[in-house]
Amino acid sequence: MLFIHTPKCGGKFLGKAFGRHLKNCISLTAPELRGHLTFIEYRDRLREMGRDIAEFHTLSLVRNPFDWQVSWFTYIRRNPGRHTGYALEHDLFQDMSFDDYVNWLEDPDAPRSPQFAMGKQVLEWSCDERHDIKVDSLLRQESLFQDARNLKDDLNLRIRIPAKPVNTSKSADYRRYYSDQSAEIIARRHFEDCRLFGYAFDGPVTPATS
Numbered sequence: 001m002l003f004i005h006t007p008k009c010g011g012k013f014l015g016k017a018f019g020r021h022l023k024n025c026i027s028l029t030a031p032e033l034r035g036h037l038t039f040i041e042y043r044d045r046l047r048e049m050g051r052d053i054a055e056f057h058t059l060s061l062v063r064n065p066f067d068w069q070v071s072w073f074t075y076i077r078r079n080p081g082r083h084t085g086y087a088l089e090h091d092l093f094q095d096m097s098f099d100d101y102v103n104w105l106e107d108p109d110a111p112r113s114p115q116f117a118m119g120k121q122v123l124e125w126s127c128d129e130r131h132d133i134k135v136d137s138l139l140r141q142e143s144l145f146q147d148a149r150n151l152k153d154d155l156n157l158r159i160r161i162p163a164k165p166v167n168t169s170k171s172a173d174y175r176r177y178y179s180d181q182s183a184e185i186i187a188r189r190h191f192e193d194c195r196l197f198g199y200a201f202d203g204p205v206t207p208a209t210s
Helices: 011-024 039-048 065-078 088-094 100-105 141-155 178-188 193-196
Strands: 003-004 058-063 137-140
Touching: 003 011, 003 039, 003 065, 003 100, 003 137, 011 141, 058 141, 065 088, 065 100, 065 178, 178 193
Parallel strands: 003 058, 058 137
Antiparallel strands: none
16 A cells, blocks of 8 residues: 655644554655655656556545635644754744735745645645546545545454544634635635535535545
8 A cells, every 4th residue: 555645634643543654655765755645756766766646545634725825824733844954934924814814825925945745735645647547545534534534444454543533724714814805816726626525615625536
């Protein structure tokens, strides 16, 4: 199995479920594959290693992009850069409102760290260039507790699902962060995520399929 870890989508919860088995994932054992690589990056780097991504049962995560962006903002603002890898952003966000953050996302000349994962589409961790879902198992952050249980049963995995379900957000309601303008910007920015996975400002609409 290859765990393609979409950041800020409940990966730590899933890591706890896999426990000691996770250390055997090639994403951790091969130096070329470490980090929050996208599906395309894994596919291409494996090819360079003489491997085929089709050898693996691929697993990834998705999340409502409106909630995802709030999670990025609050997480980096709260945690020092040594914990997140976003020291520059941590300092910048201290004096930003969420609307300021959304405008920062849109500004190509704004200072930012090279990785800029929050600037990607959520689908990049599970899709190819045509935006076709390519992973074998796709779990939603909003229903991760049950989705993880279903994964365990479907694949007969020897994993332990943590008793505590994952929260959808540190905030009671991610929607309270948004103005009409910032909601419109994120809807446009993540149009493909919403279309492919059935998300909307008010939550999931239809299930994602692979």
